[in-house]
Amino acid sequence: xxxxxxxxxxxxxxxxxxxxxxxxxxxxxxxxxxxxxxxxxxxxxxxxxxxxxxxxxxxxxxxxxxxxxxxxxxxxxxxxxxxxxxxxxxxxxxxxxxxxxxxxxxxxxxxxxxxxxxxxxxxxxxxxxxxxxxxxxxxxxxxxxxxxxxxxxxxxxxxxxxxxxxxxxxxxxxxxxxxxxxxxxxxxxxxxxxxxxxxxxxxxxxxxxxxxxxxxxxxxxxxxxxxxxxxxxxxxxxxxxxxxxxxxxxxxxxxxxxxxxxxxxxxxxxxxxxxxxxxxxxxxxxxxxxxxxxxxxxxxxxxxxxxxxxxxxxxxxxxxxxxxxxxxxxxxxxxxxxxxxxxxxxxxxxxxxxxxxxxxxxxxxxxxxxxxxxxx
Numbered sequence: 001x002x003x004x005x006x007x008x009x010x011x012x013x014x015x016x017x018x019x020x021x022x023x024x025x026x027x028x029x030x031x032x033x034x035x036x037x038x039x040x041x042x043x044x045x046x047x048x049x050x051x052x053x054x055x056x057x058x059x060x061x062x063x064x065x066x067x068x069x070x071x072x073x074x075x076x077x078x079x080x081x082x083x084x085x086x087x088x089x090x091x092x093x094x095x096x097x098x099x100x101x102x103x104x105x106x107x108x109x110x111x112x113x114x115x116x117x118x119x120x121x122x123x124x125x126x127x128x129x130x131x132x133x134x135x136x137x138x139x140x141x142x143x144x145x146x147x148x149x150x151x152x153x154x155x156x157x158x159x160x161x162x163x164x165x166x167x168x169x170x171x172x173x174x175x176x177x178x179x180x181x182x183x184x185x186x187x188x189x190x191x192x193x194x195x196x197x198x199x200x201x202x203x204x205x206x207x208x209x210x211x212x213x214x215x216x217x218x219x220x221x222x223x224x225x226x227x228x229x230x231x232x233x234x235x236x237x238x239x240x241x242x243x244x245x246x247x248x249x250x251x252x253x254x255x256x257x258x259x260x261x262x263x264x265x266x267x268x269x270x271x272x273x274x275x276x277x278x279x280x281x282x283x284x285x286x287x288x289x290x291x292x293x294x295x296x297x298x299x300x301x302x303x304x305x306x307x308x309x310x311x312x313x314x315x316x317x318x319x320x321x322x323x324x325x326x327x328x329x330x331x332x333x334x335x336x337x338x339x340x341x342x343x344x345x346x347x348x349x350x351x352x353x354x355x356x357x358x359x360x361x362x363x364x365x366x367x368x369x370x371x372x373x374x375x376x
Contacts, residue, residue: 011048011246012068014099017092020066020075024084024092032089041094043133045109046102048244051095052120053102054130055087063126064091078121100146103137107170107209110243117242140168144175164189166198166206174212186214195221200229204260208236211252219260227264233257237272251279258285262292269293270302282306282313284320291324300329315341327353335362342370 021029035041035055043054052065057079064077064087075088095102112129113119120126134141140162162168176182189195195203200222207215219226226233237257245253254276261267273286280286283306290299303321308314318337322330331353338346339362347366351359 012046012051012066014096016068017096021089021092021096024089028084028086029089031086032093035086035090036093036097041090042135043130044094044102045105045133046095046099047104048246050244051091051102053091053094055090057087061127062087063121063130064088066091078123078126100143101137103141105243106133106141107167107206108132110209110241113242115242140176141171141173143173144178164194166202169213170206170210172210172213177212177214183214187217190217192221200225201232204229204233204236207256208253211249211256216259226260230261230264230267233260254279255285258289262289265293282308282317284317288324296329311340339366339369
C-alpha cells in the first residue's frame with residue numbers, strides 16, 4: 001500500500017514549542033525577544049511537522065527552522081552557530097505569540113524546492129527560494145476569520161482578481177471556500193482562452209498542490225488531452241513532493257488526481273484506489289469512480305459486496321448512493337434509509353416515487369417500527 005501521508009503528520013502545537021523554548025538559555029532568549037520586538041522574523045511558514053522563516057539579523061539574513069520527527073524535535077539555522085541560536089528562539093517565540101501569522105508554503109516556493117528540502121539551507125540558493133514567499137502573508141493566504149479582522153475589506157470583488165490569476169488562486173486558504181458566493185465565482189470562471197493559456201500540466205500540478213479548490217470544470221477545456229498526461233498524474237500520486245501535507249489536504253489531493261484518471265476509460269480506477277485504501281474505508285471513493293465511468297451496475301455490485309456492518313456507516317453509504325444514483329436505481333436505498341433511521345422527510349420524499357398502494361404499505365410499516373418513538 002502506498003505511504004501517502006505527510007512525512008511528519010504530527011502537528012506542531014504551542015505545548016511542544018513551549019517545551020523547546022524552555023531548553024533555550026535565558027541570555028539567548030533575550031536576544032530572540034529583541035528580534036521579535038523589531039519585527040525581524042518574516043516569511044513565516046507552517047506545515048505538518050515544520051516551522052520555517054527568514055530572520056533578518058543585524059549583519060545578514062538567516063533561515064531558522066524547527067522540525068518534528070517521531071520521537072523528538074530539533075531546530076536548525078543557517079547561521080552555523082551552535083543550536084539553539086537566538087534565530088531559532090525568535091522563530092519559536094513568534095509562533096508562540098502569533099501562530100496565525102504562519103501560513104502554508106506558497107505554490108511558487110514549493111515548486112522551486114522541487115524534490116530537495118535541503119537546498120533551502122544552501123547559502124544563496126536557499127535565500128532566493130525562501131524569498132519567493134511574501135514577507136508578510138497577504139489576506140488570501142490567511143484563514144478567513146483572521147483576514148476579516150484586517151483593515152482591508154474582504155468583499156467578493158476583492159477575490160475576483162485572485163480567481164482570475166491562478167498563481168495567486170493556488171495559495172487561497174481553504175477557509176475562504178466556506179462562502180457559497182466564492183465557490184460560485186470560482187465555478188463560474190469560464191474563460192477558455194485564459195484557462196488554456198498556461199496548459200493542462202500547469203492545472204494538474206496546481207490542483208495537486210491546493211486540492212481544496214473546486215476546479216473540476218477547468219479540465220473540460222482540455223478535451224482528449226488528459227490521457228496523454230497519465231504518467232504525470234500517476235507520478236504526482238506517488239510523489240507528493242517535499243512539503244508535508246495535512247491528512248485532509250492529502251486526502252483531497254488523492255481524490256482530485258484520481259478523479260482526473262476516471263476520465264480515461266482504459267485506466268483500472270478501482271485498482272488505483274486500492275493502493276490508497278486507507279483513505280477510502282467505506283469504499284465510497286471506488287464506488288463513485290465506477291459511477292463516474294458509467295459502470296452503474298458494477299458500482300452497485302461492488303458496494304454491496306463491501307457493505308459496512310456499523311449502522312452509522314450504513315447510513316452514510318446509503319446517503320451517498322441516494323445522491324449519486326439515478327432515480328431508477330436509488331429507490332431501494334431511499335426506502336431502506338427511511339425505515340432504518342425513522343426519517344419522516346425521507347418518508348414524505350418517497351411519496352413522489354411510489355404508487356399510492358405501495359406508499360400506504362410503506363407508511364404502515366414505518367408506523368409499526370417508529371410510532372412509539374414519535375409518540376414519546
